[in-house]
Amino acid sequence: MTENRLDASLAVVILAAGQGTRMRSSLPKVLHRIGGRPLVGHVLDTARDLSPAHVLVVVRHERDLVADAVTGISPEVVVVDQDEIPGTGRAVEVALDAVPDFDGDVLVLSGDVPLLDAETLSALIRDHRSSRAAITLLSAVLDDATGYGRVVRATNGGVERIVEQKDATAAEAAITEINAGVYVFQAEMLRSQLARVGTQNAQGEKYLTDVVGLARTAGLAVTASVVSDVSLTLGVNDRAQLAEAGRLLNARTVRRWQLDGVTIQDPATTWIDVTATLAPDVTVLPNTHILRATAVAAGATIGPDTTLEDCEVGENAVVRRTDATLAVIGAGASVGPFAYLRPGTVLADGGKIGTFVETKNSTIGAGSKVPHLSYIGDTTIGRGVNLGAGAITANYDDIAKHRTEIGDEVHSGSHNVFVAPVRIGDGAKTGAGAVIRKDVPPGALALSVAPQRNVEGWVENHRPGTAAAAAAARSRTAQEADHGAQEAHG
Template structure:
């Protein structure tokens, strides 16, 4: 684990994630809703990770199986702890501290539905707590509209004295715009002891974590509040409207950072980039671009308009236009689109091209090779400098198993060719348009695999009488007969031309 500054570390992290989230109107547990490439819970854990905690526990309740499974995937170091009955935030914190066992130093307690929290905000909170020598420090925020939020009450000296919920606040307290952000750092032993004294004599019949602050103040302990530099860091997420708003805020932050680093974002309103994606300066993102997952875009690459890349790698100077790509590697100076579909396992070498209406899967396209249009290429290796003609299909599936096709260097595949795998087309070979290739083609050969054309005269008139096709054919035959008759007449009268 990376060594942290002693003033910005904690011994344990507790994430409260047991709530039902009924206002989300979803079967998905509240903290598992996605934004910016992570779940809400994932964002909170990522923000806390730099604090270097020895233990991290996540209190789960509603949807516990799904949350525990998600934790195992994204944060295996974090341990789920079950709150069998949801009896309030104070009860949840007590359950977590019991599961942690003895903790000698500081514990951070944070809600799992605050996806905009950033590591620097938590580090600043912990630093302020340590520097002040506090027993407990609460994160606060200054907001324009504090409606529905707990107010921070300070004395004349500026010390935090209480957190007052809106329903219990008097008019002067309701006018306060500094609110509780629901994030605390405190001495684990002191917090644990205070939680044993938290009652449930309120309208909800629950134990509130906010009561710990008042109890410690009454004990004469040193309690403080640290105001977040950006109030948006503290915003929670309780329904789908708020989730959409948090997505927009997070995306704006990501794009702002990218543009400051030299990335050209033509239209930030329609460009979406996950926090897990990487874009190097001088890359260009056109409107309608989505960079999702672990996508990486190198300098000078151009993506969009209207392109979605999931877990892809785009090399320097490459171009992706109006295409959908997943788990694909697009090499330097390669071009994709428009309207291409690159499926997992696609790897394009430098200068390769996958053009309009082409689908690829599990394929390697060599340097400067081209699949320009209207083709399917699956389970194949294509060498350098080759060209795959329009409407070519790599027939890779026999109904039971997938088979591989190998196309060598400087090969020319004719339009409308079927390559029935397993098959190899050697270096410098050609296939004739309309061929069905079922056998290997030696280097330098021309493969022709199509039936000899046979024209059955008069078939339409006999088999499709009265149809527009038959009428058109009959008219054409009459016109041809008239032309032939005119030619014969001219040849008869020609000798008298000099009389």
């Protein structure tokens, strides 16, 4: 995406100071995540798309935690501390103090309203500037406006004032047009009117919304733009609203990828973070989560029943019923079903990690296969290797982790244990059931087979009275009878 030209006449203030008690969480509300980003992260992304001259984020509750998250997402923003005076009006006032020479338009956003997009806000700013209003606010019409501030209009249709839920009369509470908490103000007007706002209300707070009434009293124009898509204004105050915002964001994200050429078989069960990327002709099957910075190349098939977190998937790879984190899957590779790829797994082009295989901190070379029932940890595997069923690289000796190195074109028998540190040379082979404790030279066959010894009558002697002992006795009696009959006819 090309950068927009800087709008030197625009400053954005993001309110992120509240505790969010209805979330019932030790984590600040604006740091709860949807779509792979904290709520405030989505607002920061949208603000950046507007290319403002200033972005200011007001913090207070869990100040350091929120500030670190904000600067981690957008290092260029200015973090402003709200003082002991409560309320959104005071929050904006201290933000303006941080840019004393700014004399343009101030866009105020809430850190808990994550779905607003730059297109909607750009239209709001254009409306504000074309109308030459002192204040332009974004409103929405809801069937149930409970909990929101109501927009009270004058008889001529202009905005008269905004009344918060706790301060509303019965008639005002019946209004269905609500304040979305998004405003554009003329900066100098905002400074002067905020200085006049008091705390004489049910909450004892300095309300930003009181500026609307003061501006109208001063004869200044206040307009409201009703948003066409109410979902864009959804605020998050509790876990139920968090889930709903996440669902709406995901539906938007899934549709965007579909329009970009990705086949998503069941959008209702597919979750894609906004930070993930998918190429055209990717196929996503049901019950699949593509999370965080995962990148999927063209032609790959992901799912069903798969979760990828911070993974890289190459062209035409197939990943089925797999859980993978911080893994790289090469072009044309095959993973699953029922595979578990832990951080540090690198599967090269054309490789295979099969059924019920767990890998960790391991590199598996081009065309190599770990087909089934295996654990591969802290291992380097060369090209063209085929490990038999039940292969285990025993990497931990109760003190430290050690690496196993398996060369090119190695074929192992079933149920092998490679006790690290150990190296298997190029072209070597191992027998079934081998426990490999020593290095194997290139081209050698490694065996660790003990002679089989049968202890006759052990079960009947040591497990008398069991079903196994009874079965053994019946079989032995039948065998003796057959042997006697054969001798009689001998």
